Amino acid sequence: MNRPWLLYIALALSVILLQGFQCASSNVTSAKRSMQKQEWQGAKESLVKAVAENPNDCEALMLLGDVANNIGDDSLMLASYQAAQRCEGTDGKLRSEISVRMFNAWVVAYNAGITAYNTYATHPGDKAPLKIAADRLYSAIKLKPASTEPMALLGIVLEADGDTIQAYKAYDNWWQVEKPGFDVIRDKKLTLGSTRQQVLDILGKPSETRTDSLAQSGVLYKDKFDVGGRFLYMFSANGSANTPPVLEGWTYNPPSELSEGELWRSKVTTMAPLKAMAFINYGLGKKAQALELCNALLGVKPTDQELVPLRTQLLQDLGQTDVVVKELEQLIRTNPEQLTYRLQYASLLTGLNRSSEANEQYQIVLTKEPQNGTALYGLAANYKNIAGSKQRLELDKMDKDRKYQPNQDYLKDLEKSAGYFEQLRKLPQYKTDIVVLEQLANVYEVTKEKNKLRELISEMEALEAQNADNKTYYQIMEGIYGRNNMIEKMKAAAAKGAKL
Numbered sequence: 001m002n003r004p005w006l007l008y009i010a011l012a013l014s015v016i017l018l019q020g021f022q023c024a025s026s027n028v029t030s031a032k033r034s035m036q037k038q039e040w041q042g043a044k045e046s047l048v049k050a051v052a053e054n055p056n057d058c059e060a061l062m063l064l065g066d067v068a069n070n071i072g073d074d075s076l077m078l079a080s081y082q083a084a085q086r087c088e089g090t091d092g093k094l095r096s097e098i099s100v101r102m103f104n105a106w107v108v109a110y111n112a113g114i115t116a117y118n119t120y121a122t123h124p125g126d127k128a129p130l131k132i133a134a135d136r137l138y139s140a141i142k143l144k145p146a147s148t149e150p151m152a153l154l155g156i157v158l159e160a161d162g163d164t165i166q167a168y169k170a171y172d173n174w175w176q177v178e179k180p181g182f183d184v185i186r187d188k189k190l191t192l193g194s195t196r197q198q199v200l201d202i203l204g205k206p207s208e209t210r211t212d213s214l215a216q217s218g219v220l221y222k223d224k225f226d227v228g229g230r231f232l233y234m235f236s237a238n239g240s241a242n243t244p245p246v247l248e249g250w251t252y253n254p255p256s257e258l259s260e261g262e263l264w265r266s267k268v269t270t271m272a273p274l275k276a277m278a279f280i281n282y283g284l285g286k287k288a289q290a291l292e293l294c295n296a297l298l299g300v301k302p303t304d305q306e307l308v309p310l311r312t313q314l315l316q317d318l319g320q321t322d323v324v325v326k327e328l329e330q331l332i333r334t335n336p337e338q339l340t341y342r343l344q345y346a347s348l349l350t351g352l353n354r355s356s357e358a359n360e361q362y363q364i365v366l367t368k369e370p371q372n373g374t375a376l377y378g379l380a381a382n383y384k385n386i387a388g389s390k391q392r393l394e395l396d397k398m399d400k401d402r403k404y405q406p407n408q409d410y411l412k413d414l415e416k417s418a419g420y421f422e423q424l425r426k427l428p429q430y431k432t433d434i435v436v437l438e439q440l441a442n443v444y445e446v447t448k449e450k451n452k453l454r455e456l457i458s459e460m461e462a463l464e465a466q467n468a469d470n471k472t473y474y475q476i477m478e479g480i481y482g483r484n485n486m487i488e489k490m491k492a493a494a495a496k497g498a499k500l
Contacts, residue, residue, distance in 0.1 A: 025050050028060050035063070040071045058087035062098060069105050074139045077105060085257060096259040102143050103262055109140035110150050117157055124469075130161045141173075146255050147262075148174045152273050159276065168280055171273035178269075179296075181252030184227060186299040192269065193301070196221055196236035196245040203227070203234075210264055217241040222264055227252075235266045271297050271304060278310060287314050302340050312351040324348060339365050343374050355382040373427055377436070380420035384443060387413035391446075411447060418443045432463055438476045445483060453484070471500040 027050035034043035044067045050060035065080035084090055085098050116133035120126065134157050140150040151174035158167035185191070188202050200206070206223035214220055214237060221236045230253040238245040249269035254262075274297040281290035294311040297304060315321045328345040335341055346361035359382050365375040390410035397404045421440040424430050437460050444453040457480060467473035474497030481490035 025053065025057065025060070027053070028057070028063065031060075031063055031067070035067065038070075040067055043067045044071065056087055056089065058084055058089040058094070061087055062090075062094075062101075065098070065101065069101070074109075074142070078102075078142055095257050099257050099259045099262060103259065106140050106143040106147060106150075109136045109143065110153075113137035113140060113150060113153060113157070117153060117160075120157075120160065124160075127161060130157050133157045134161070146177060146258075148177050149267075149270075151177070152270050155273055155276060164280060168277065171277045171280075174273045175277065178273075181232070181250055181269075182296055182300055184232060184252055185250060186296075188227075190247065191300050191302055192247055192249075192271075194247045196223070196234075196247065199223065199234055199236065199247055203232075206234075212266070214239075219245060220266055221245050222266060224264075231263075233263065233267075235268070269300075271301055275304075275306060278307060282310060282314065287317055290314055291318065298344075302344060308344050308347045309351055312348050316351075321352065325352075337368075339368055339372070343372075343378075346375070346378055350378065350382060355386050358382055371427060373424060373430060376420050376424040376427075377430075380417050380424060380439065383413045383417035383420065384439065387411070387417065387446075414443050414447050418447070432466070434460065434463065434467065434470075434473050434476055437463075438480065441480055457484075469500060471497050473497075474500070 027046045031043040031046035031050065034040070034046060044064070047060050047064040047067060050057050051064060054060070061080050061084035065077050065084060068074075068077035068080055081098050081102050085095050090098070113133045113136035116129040116136060120129040120133065123129075134154060137150045137154040137157065140147075141154065144150075151170050155167045155170035155174065158164075158170060190199060190202060200223075203223075203225045206225055208224045210222040212220040212222070217240050218238050219241075221234075223234045223236070225232045225234065233251040233254070234247060235249045235251075236245040236247050249267040251263075251265075251267055274293050278290045278293040278297070281287070281293065291311065291314040294307045294314065297307055298311065311324065312321070315324050325345075325348065328341055328348060331338070331341040332345060342361045342365050346358040346365070349355070349358035349361065359379055362375040362378045362382075365372050366379075369375070387410040390407075390413065394406040394408075394410070398406055418440060421436060421443065425433070425436055425440070430436050437456060441453060441456050441460070444450075444456060460477065460480070464473070464477075474493045478490050478493040478497060481487070481493055
């Protein structure tokens with residue numbers, strides 16, 4: 001399912017008027033008059049002449065960038081601003097002002113890319129917006145190559161357009177910029193979700209702190225640290241005054257020419273490119289590379305459950321399963337209250353078909369967090385799998401001996417599975433989760449609880465309107481209808497799904 005991409009820019013930078021230049025040429029003076037009248041073409045012609053007369057006319061270069069921005073000439077704008085930054089007469093303050101101008105253009109280009117992608121996400125049948133999105137994102141990247149958000153979105157856009165090779169290049173460009181910061185966070189044993197107090201305990205007192213107010217009495221903390229002679233900006237936020245702020249993102253060793261506002265622009269660090277690169281490498285059979293990327297991601301976000309199964313499979317394929325088992329067992333011994341390690345360990349055990357041991361870990365998690373969705377789902381799925389294994393053994397015995405009376409002990413496991421699925425769907429985020437409902441329906445099919453199954457199917461049918469563009473929904477309903485001999489409904493669901 002395509003999801004809209006959200007822009008997170010906490011600080012909007014306004015254009016700073018150019019100051020400090022003196023002794024303007026006649027062409028520059030003429031250009032300024034034209035700019036005041038918004039006669040952009042005339043201003044461009046005057047400024048081009050000024051630069052031709054004096055390639056080191058810093059003011060003319062700056063103004064030419066402004067004019068190019070207004071007429072939508074991205075190439076000229078970028079070339080002019082960059083030349084102005086390199087100009088001998090441009091001091092540090094003016095370089096900062098140029099950076100602000102480029103940032104403003106970056107915001108416009110990035111927002112245009114987001115808007116175009118969101119148009120595609122809401123109407124995925126039309127890929128034309130993807131071309132627009134890619135064009136605007138490429139422009140944003142050229143303007144601010146150290147601001148990686150457009151690179152991450154560009155990879156998603158190119159993947160959606162079917163160009164996996166170029167998508168991977170975009171993700172890899174993102175990674176080359178972000179990797180040093182990831183290395184620092186991992187080396188300091190911090191993670192996304194670490195409390196701000198943990199950050200302070202490890203990194204010490206910030207050289208400077210700034211704050212912004214958030215909704216519902218929340219606060220965004222921006223802390224600046226000197227780490228080995230390079231600056232690290234850490235961004236932590238809380239949802240309300242009653243919750244501790246947690247780490248959401250960071251910026252490490254930013255370029256020196258950035259303005260003060262850009263340096264302090266808050267950032268939410270995304271994991272999407274690393275995930276995509278890991279799965280792409282896995283699909284190509286590059287398992288060592290995929291494992292390296294999984295390790296990099298889980299080093300800063302150990303709670304990410306999407307990559308734990310992939311990493312488990314990779315370690316198995318590479319003959320290193322024992323490595324991760326020992327790592328997690330050690331982490332649990334030294335951090336018995338850290339539930340994320342138990343959840344990873346339980347997921348790993350499940351992947352190794354050690355479901356009973358995994359369930360023990362999930363149960364420990366539930367004693368601490370009774371509404372932990374990951375643990376509830378893990379238990380529900382594991383008991384269902386345990387029941388399936390027992391049932392298959394009994395069916396094999398029946399095939400070999402027609403007089404054999406099967407042991408239906410597996411029904412107790414299915415009852416436990418159903419109980420955890422029922423608990424899970426009481427949580428708001430799982431109430432209408434079609435996959436959870438399908439799993440529960442399948443349990444009721446096997447246990448032959450017809451009334452519960454009938455009620456559940458009715459609930460799932462009521463979700464059709466909100467899943468009208470979801471092919472998976474109709475595939476699931478087709479299967480349920482087919483297994484329950486609801487032939488006409490099965491045909492209708494199949495027809496609707498085929499149109500998507």
